[in-house]
Amino acid sequence: xxxxxxxxxxxxxxxxxxxxxxxxxxxxxxxxxxxxxxxxxxxxxxxxxxxxxxxxxxxxxxxxxxxxxxxxxxxxxxxxxxxxxxxxxxxxxxxxxxxxxxxxxxxxxxxxxxxxxxxxxxxxxxxxxxxxxxxxxxxxxxxxxxxxxxxxxxxxxxxxxxxxxxxxxxxxxxxxxxxxxxxxxxxxxxxxxxxxxxxxxxxxxxxxxxxxxxxxxxxxxxxxxxxxxxxxxxxxxxxxxxxxxxxxxxxxxxxxxxxxxxxxxxxxxxxxxxxxxxxxxxxxxxxxxxxxxxxxxxxxxxxxxxxxxxxxxxxxxxxxxxxxxxxxxxxxxxxxxxxxxxxxxxxxxxxxxxxxxxxxxxxxxxxxxxxxxxxxxxxxxxxxxxxxxxxxxxxxx
Amino acid sequence: xxxxxxxxxxxxxxxxxxxxxxxxxxxxxxxxxxxxxxxxxxxxxxxxxxxxxxxxxxxxxxxxxxxxxxxxxxxxxxxxxxxxxxxxxxxxxxxxxxxxxxxxxxxxxxxxxxxxxxxxxxxxxxxxxxxxxxxxxxxxxxxxxxxx
Amino acid sequence: xxxxxxxxxxxxxxxxxxxxxxxxxxxxxxxxxxxxxxxxxxxxxxxxxxxxxxxxxxxxxxxxxxxxxxxxxxxxxxxxxxxxxxxxxxxxxxxxxxxxxxxxxxxxxxxxxxxxxxxxxxxxxxxxxxxxxxxxxxxxxxxxx
Numbered sequence: 001x002x003x004x005x006x007x008x009x010x011x012x013x014x015x016x017x018x019x020x021x022x023x024x025x026x027x028x029x030x031x032x033x034x035x036x037x038x039x040x041x042x043x044x045x046x047x048x049x050x051x052x053x054x055x056x057x058x059x060x061x062x063x064x065x066x067x068x069x070x071x072x073x074x075x076x077x078x079x080x081x082x083x084x085x086x087x088x089x090x091x092x093x094x095x096x097x098x099x100x101x102x103x104x105x106x107x108x109x110x111x112x113x114x115x116x117x118x119x120x121x122x123x124x125x126x127x128x129x130x131x132x133x134x135x136x137x138x139x140x141x142x143x144x145x146x147x148x149x150x151x152x153x154x155x156x157x158x159x160x161x162x163x164x165x166x167x168x169x170x171x172x173x174x175x176x177x178x179x180x181x182x183x184x185x186x187x188x189x190x191x192x193x194x195x196x197x198x199x200x201x202x203x204x205x206x207x208x209x210x211x212x213x214x215x216x217x218x219x220x221x222x223x224x225x226x227x228x229x230x231x232x233x234x235x236x237x238x239x240x241x242x243x244x245x246x247x248x249x250x251x252x253x254x255x256x257x258x259x260x261x262x263x264x265x266x267x268x269x270x271x272x273x274x275x276x277x278x279x280x281x282x283x284x285x286x287x288x289x290x291x292x293x294x295x296x297x298x299x300x301x302x303x304x305x306x307x308x309x310x311x312x313x314x315x316x317x318x319x320x321x322x323x324x325x326x327x328x329x330x331x332x333x334x335x336x337x338x339x340x341x342x343x344x345x346x347x348x349x350x351x352x353x354x355x356x357x358x359x360x361x362x363x364x365x366x367x368x369x370x371x372x373x374x375x376x377x378x379x380x381x382x383x384x385x386x387x388x389x390x391x392x393x394x395x396x397x
Numbered sequence: 398x399x400x401x402x403x404x405x406x407x408x409x410x411x412x413x414x415x416x417x418x419x420x421x422x423x424x425x426x427x428x429x430x431x432x433x434x435x436x437x438x439x440x441x442x443x444x445x446x447x448x449x450x451x452x453x454x455x456x457x458x459x460x461x462x463x464x465x466x467x468x469x470x471x472x473x474x475x476x477x478x479x480x481x482x483x484x485x486x487x488x489x490x491x492x493x494x495x496x497x498x499x500x501x502x503x504x505x506x507x508x509x510x511x512x513x514x515x516x517x518x519x520x521x522x523x524x525x526x527x528x529x530x531x532x533x534x535x536x537x538x539x540x541x542x543x544x545x
Numbered sequence: 546x547x548x549x550x551x552x553x554x555x556x557x558x559x560x561x562x563x564x565x566x567x568x569x570x571x572x573x574x575x576x577x578x579x580x581x582x583x584x585x586x587x588x589x590x591x592x593x594x595x596x597x598x599x600x601x602x603x604x605x606x607x608x609x610x611x612x613x614x615x616x617x618x619x620x621x622x623x624x625x626x627x628x629x630x631x632x633x634x635x636x637x638x639x640x641x642x643x644x645x646x647x648x649x650x651x652x653x654x655x656x657x658x659x660x661x662x663x664x665x666x667x668x669x670x671x672x673x674x675x676x677x678x679x680x681x682x683x684x685x686x687x688x689x690x
Contacts, residue, residue, distance in 0.1 A: 036501075041565045042524050042608060044644035047535060051643065060640055066569030066665065082421045110572065129579040147569040147665055211498035212449035225448065231423060231473035297424050297466070297475050299450075308466065310453045323453035330451070333498050380593045525646075526609040535645045 025370035049322040070103040071302030073152035075309040079298030091279040092156035094272045097235040101265040106135045107303035108258040118348045120387030131179040156285030197252035201338040201350030212330040215305020216257045217354045221249035227301040239271040251353040328356045348386040398472035423474045454506045491517040509536040556588025560598035566605025569665035570632040600627045606634040612648040619655040629659045636660045
């Protein structure tokens with residue numbers, strides 16, 4: 001891939017001026033401390049779940065985060081079904097895995113686009129999001145919606161994947177694989193991207209352990225964890241796939257892992273579709289009368305890491321207590337280690353590297369002079385600074 | 398992983414554990430007192446290198462139940478430590494000195510349940526708006542006869 | 546100056562404000578920029594500051610913490626500004642309306658010109674809303690730009 005001309009077409013990201021989530025305290029160009037203000041998105045979901053039936057909770061939890069829309073129902077289903085000892089049909093396990101992996105593909109492509117934007121490669125942003133579209137179309141064909149799929153139910157899934165949909169899906173996967181090859185080539189071989197991402201936002205295995213970070217953030221630092229392999233659920237122990245890890249721990253490593261995981265997801269879906277042919281169509285749900293009293297602890301591997309749900313039941317129709325932990329909750333705390341000591345221009349990409357929920361990444365960072373306490377830069381400025389650094393590097397090379 | 402052996406070893410090491418229960422496939426719940434919590438946390442997090450997941454808290458009839466969840470990724474077991482705090486004295490030592498990552502969830506529990514984590518490095522409001530009233534804790538229940 | 550005048554005099558600059566959303570609507574709005582929907586052919590673009598905007602898109606529920614911010618952003622917006630509530634959340638609160646942190650539907654906080662229900666609404670629905678406000682069918686608009 002030759003050098004591209006980047007035409008800056010303005011700040012694409014809808015940036016909110018005021019409610020800053022992250023405060024980076026700076027001494028000159030260097031970040032010396034970091035604080036996270038949260039609660040803007042606090043919708044009291046756990047409390048809302050207590051007033052819904054077990055079945056209705058699925059529709060609440062899939063709206064916790066729009067990008068991880070399958071992972072929360074997945075973990076919740078694992079939790080609730082474990083209370084009742086519910087065994088779901090093999091066909092349902094395969095369909096659950098297919099939808100879960102499709103989500104991983106769309107989420108990782110989304111992230112590549114965002115990272116491209118932060119670096120000033122707006123073409124990468126456009127491509128990545130354009131290549132996502134066929135995946136969203138497949139979601140619409142399989143589940144009825146581009147986001148918020150409402151596929152999960154207690155005991156199985158709500159819709160089946162028939163022969164026609166399966167063959168369409170296979171074609172889309174071929175297409176996505178080709179496009180991912182293009183993106184991987186463009187991103188991984190670009191010397192400017194190497195210069196911008198290598199050695200930036202580095203986290204050690206000890207950092208990961210201290211904060212309980214998960215997902216690609218952890219795997220990039222050599223911590224070999226993945227819920228799909230460590231505590232298998234759905235169809236993940238029925239297919240061949242590998243956990244991608246590396247040891248450098250910087251942003252480049254995290255980007256590489258996400259791209260390689262996309263290939264693994266494509267392979268998992270293909271294998272699941274093969275296995276699906278052997279299962280009787282239509283058997284997608286086990287009938288469940290009610291959930292007994294007890295405790296259910298379920299987790300699932302979302303694109304960002306482990307999603308954890310704790311459900312306490314007292315035998316009635318609704319959960320007594322539902323505790324939800326999204327992976328970003330543990331990963332965001334690592335900013336203390338990855339941003340501090342670095343420059344402000346690297347802060348945008350270092351924070352984006354853990355892939356916090358898009359909404360969180362957006363309205364966030366502000367830079368504060370730690371001596372005077374005055375704000376020196378807002379989010380737009382910080383992203384512009386990051387893009388400017390890329391331009392300077394390109395000019396040097 | 399031989400869970401019976403594991404439970405025996407744990408009881409030997411910490412004889413004052415209140416109870417240990419296998420609540421489900423690969424899910425262990427260990428009931429401890431306030432004083433034992435730092436010892437077992439230290440053992441699990443530092444010695445056995447379990448992964449910290451999260452802390453869940455609930456207002457139950459018998460008190461505030463705080464559960465610390467850890468994962469033993471090698472075996473796939475999730476190990477949880479449950480501590481019960483009396484309704485009239487909801488205080489407990491902060492585990493942040495041992496597990497850095499616990500800092501935020503303890504602040505969240507302070508906001509929503511009003512449990513006090515002693516010696517917390519930054520016991521400030523976290524989740525709720527500044528305008529939210531000081532003494533109102535959204536996750537506290539008012540127990541009456543027949544409530545769950 | 547009414548909405549139709551605005552549309553003929555210049556292209557629409559849009560500012561997106563997320564009050565407390567789950568991202569579904571936000572990424573669908575961003576999707577409008579991508580080659581498939583490409584709103585730039587209608588002359589619309591997303592801007593980084595509300596002070597330059599003609600249209601304010603709001604997603605997510607207004608929580609207690611974001612309510613003062615929403616008001617602040619509205620104050621800073623140049624008037625007249627068209628406010629569009631995107632998604633079920635700002636329209637009515639959607640599934641989160643029973644939450645204790647819900648500070649009311651958007652039209653109780655700032656005046657709203659259009660509602661695009663859906664969870665999330667499809668990009669086509671958002672485009673249709675803007676076209677409706679502009680009063681011209683998409684094909685004619687495309688011819689002019």
